[in-house]
Amino acid sequence: METILVLTHADETGAALTKASLEAVTAGKELSARLNASLAIGILAVDSAAAASSVASTGPRLLTVSGEAFAQPRYATDAAALEALCRAANATIILAPASSRFARVAAGVAHRLGGFIDTHITAIGGTETVEATRWFYRQRVEAVLTRDARPWFLLLDPGTHAAFAGQPAPAQIEQVAVQLPAPRTTVNGLRAPAQGAQTIRPDAKLLFVAGAGWTKKQPDGQIHTSEAGELILSFLQHSGASLGSSKSLVDQGGEGEPILPFLTHMNQIGQTGATPRHAKGPSTCCHGEETQAVGWRFIASRRAISLDPNCGWTRGKADVVYIADAFQVMAKVNAQLEATKS
Numbered sequence: 509m510e511t512i513l514v515l516t517h518a519d520e521t522g523a524a525l526t527k528a529s530l531e532a533v534t535a536g537k538e539l540s541a542r543l544n545a546s547l548a549i550g551i552l553a554v555d556s557a558a559a560a561s562s563v564a565s566t567g568p569r570l571l572t573v574s575g576e577a578f579a580q581p582r583y584a585t586d587a588a589a590l591e592a593l594c595r596a597a598n599a600t601i602i603l604a605p606a607s608s609r610f611a612r613v614a615a616g617v618a619h620r621l622g623g624f625i626d627t628h629i630t631a632i633g634g635t636e637t638v639e640a641t642r643w644f645y646r647q648r649v650e651a652v653l654t655r656d657a658r659p660w661f662l663l664l665d666p667g668t669h670a671a672f673a674g675q676p677a678p679a680q681i682e683q684v685a686v687q688l689p690a691p692r693t694t695v696n697g698l699r700a701p702a703q704g705a706q707t708i709r710p711d712a713k714l715l716f717v718a719g720a721g722w723t724k725k726q727p728d729g730q731i732h733t734s735e736a737g738e739l740i741l742s743f744l745q746h747s748g749a750s751l752g753s754s755k756s757l758v759d760q761g762g763e764g765e766p767i768l769p770f771l772t773h774m775n776q777i778g779q780t781g782a783t784p785r786h787a788k789g790p791s792t793c794c795h796g797e798e799t800q801a802v803g804w805r806f807i808a809s810r811r812a813i814s815l816d817p818n819c820g821w822t823r824g825k826a827d828v829v830y831i832a833d834a835f836q837v838m839a840k841v842n843a844q845l846e847a848t849k850s
């Protein structure tokens with residue numbers, strides 16, 4: 509009989525669970541119901557009691573680790589906390605969100621417990637045994653994994669499960685004591701991009717992808733890079749979309765060509781970039797090459813705006829293709845968004 513533990517952590521408020529953590533709770537709930545196995549939720553937070561009440565209605569055992577030491581992600585303290593939670597739960601299957609905080613420590617914790625870990629899990633199936641699904645070779649081959657070894661850690665890709673959304677309920681928590689190592693790292697503060705300058709938003713419904721066409725000569729024979737930048741930033745500001753880029757566009761900086769200064773390789777979507785998960789993904793001024801389109805693998809609804817009627821998108825890679833000038837289209841879209849807001 510399996511014992512399932514879902515590891516979760518708080519967001520920057522220190523008291524509310526992150527969306528990816530709540531997704532892992534859903535996965536744990538579904539798995540425990542299917543296997544008829546016991547479920548525990550482990551919570552890492554400054555104020556675990558508040559975080560615990562948001563998942564108490566699932567009725568699991570609630571194991572918590574609390575305190576100022578866990579206000580910031582730090583390998584030594586986070587690994588010690590997760591190890592203590594896993595030992596207290598005596599779990600055989602441990603689910604955790606692949607947040608940057610947990611992805612950093614999960615393999616180390618699995619090793620401390622003599623367990624195994626698999627990452628980038630997108631689905632968990634099986635009624636008799638646990639079957640974990642993940643993609644290989646840049647999301648082209650899907651595999652289903654089973655293992656006899658326990659404890660087995662499964663790091664879940666964010667966006668693959670619905671976030672648990674139960675009513676807050678009184679929580680009966682078990683506070684787990686953690687033997688913390690002498691700290692070698694102190695966090696002095698945070699430096700983050702100015703509000704609005706952050707363009708990568710994994711939780712956004714929309715992924716707006718910009719291609720090299722934005723910085724190419726336009727029908728008037730001129731390039732309009734600064735206008736392109738204003739149109740894109742204005743759309744991001746109004747829509748809250750995340751910003752992706754083609755490889756060609758982000759590569760241009762290194763080649764001395766016109767660039768959009770707010771784009772980096774972190775924005776790149778595709779075979780050698782990211783394959784994010786968003787509900788919708790319009791692509792603008794991209795050609796729709798296979799190496800680029802594969803980055804849209806998990807975008808539910810794909811649209812493209814290109815001047816080229818023979819672009820890759822028109823060959824079945826996008827659900828809807830607009831053969832149109834993206835400068836004109838986005839100017840109109842932005843005007844409508846502004847009108848709706850005012």
Ligand SMILES: Cc1cc2nc3c(=O)[nH]c(=O)nc-3n(C[C@H](O)[C@H](O)[C@H](O)COP(=O)(O)OP(=O)(O)OC[C@H]3O[C@@H](n4cnc5c(N)ncnc54)[C@H](O)[C@@H]3O)c2cc1C
Pocket residue numbers: 718719720721722724726753754755756757776777778779780781782792793794795796797798799800803813814815816819832833834835
């Ligand atoms: C091994 C390998 C890995 C790669 N990995 C990636 C990857 O991860 N991601 C990636 O993106 N690419 C990747 N590439 C590169 C990819 O194959 C393409 O070269 C690249 O994606 C092309 O970028 P683009 O569509 O932005 O630019 P272009 O091919 O230059 O296309 C620009 C498009 O913009 C259109 N356009 C211009 N002006 C307008 C306008 N006003 N309105 C509307 N449309 C307009 C043009 O008609 C044109 O279709 C990879 C290549 C290789 C060989």
